[in-house]
Amino acid sequence: MKTITVQKLVDHFKLEVVAAANSLNRDITRSRAHRPGLEFVGYFDFFPMERVQVLGRKEINYLLRLSVEERLLYIGNIVKYHPPCFIVTADQQEIPYLKKFCDEEGIPLLRTPDTTVEFIAKLDGFLTKALAPEQSIHGVCVNVSGIGVLLRGKSGVGKSETAHTLIRRGHRFVADDIVVLKKLGPALLLGTHNVTTREFLALRSVGLINVVRQYGRRAFQDETRIVLDIELTTWREGELSNELELEPRYTEYMGVQIPHIEIPLQPGRDVAGLIEAAANNWYLKQHGYSAAEEFMQRIQDQIT
Structure with missing residues (x-):
């Protein structure tokens, strides 16, 4: 306790x-x-x-x-x-x-x-x-257009660099390397830093930067509700899904299930843009809209 x-x-x-x-x-x-x-x-x-x-x-x-x-x-x-x-x-x-x-x-x-x-x-x-139960994990936490996103992946895969790109696009940085998750309710997970790493982002080949000093106070926030768990993985030939709508997957933290998305990395892919799209798509789904369902309905309307 x-x-x-x-x-x-x-x-x-x-x-x-x-x-x-x-x-x-x-x-x-x-x-x-x-x-x-x-x-x-x-x-x-x-x-x-x-x-x-x-x-x-x-x-x-x-x-x-x-x-x-x-x-x-x-x-x-x-x-x-x-x-x-x-x-x-x-x-x-x-x-x-x-x-x-x-x-x-x-x-x-x-x-x-x-x-x-x-x-x-x-x-x-x-x-x-x-007093909330908490768990520390290795990853990066960002707030994309008001939506809390947890970025995970193996060391060196590009989590911090992706977060940096998102910050430059106007989104907010929360934590790098160590993300502290706090369970505030049966379905409410808060992501924050561990105080020591507050405002700091580590970039390979560049070093440690202070996000607030470089990009201003609006580029940082202390905490955010986590609603998406995105795993950055290495590209595997032939394994990229082209389905209209992927089967929902979840990652569980302290009994809270968070929607999980895997994004394979490859030179030339706009990973930050994909994360923005995933966050916006999650938001639309919360409001009852599915692009895949609308597309299938259009096809059905043409058939009939």
Whole structure:
């Protein structure tokens, strides 16, 4: 199971540490935040204690309306479950009772100036990606006209050079050599870099280039949804298919099936152009259009 520490949340969101600053190494294992509600009246049957607990104006105002004894009782009941941390939104200051409990129990109490709705949306998105199952593969990742493409093939086959051509045609570079795949859902695969190689593309006979420095910020993006798996292979005489529509094939990553296409390489072939065509063709199919079906329908219309 993947985990991140509370310290990573503090660093990423620039959170103010109000209490238990020595406990920022606590682990977070769940990807969605929780706003305690029923727990304040003693109902804990479904309390997700592993989640980050967010306290907005509604929760803080409710606690302030209680008597001191009730407030201490309800907060004490939640704190004893030892959630990873508490985060107070909207820069609320009326929380000395929370600070006391969190210091005693070693549970970080953090604060953000963001509103509750705004912060939870950002927090859930961050945790979903940070805690997602991931797999690193050898390849290149590009975004072609808004469509995430994974380029694979043997070392030296021309993946990086093809990516370079696509960048010069106005498409976006994501990762070279090591592509990190993150599974964000049953059918959602995200491709990104491994931070170390961010923005760098290795070209044989040229060396390492920084894509952003050479082609500008628009030539690069941090991540993209992977929807096509394209394998670049060496040309094999007599094996090129001339069928109107190829039988669908898939590559599976962490249980997610991605449409797979094989493109044999030969001097003179416009591989980047073929990748653009494959990406556009995938897009049209998602919208219910098949060129092969239209062609066959035209033939059928002529016969009848």
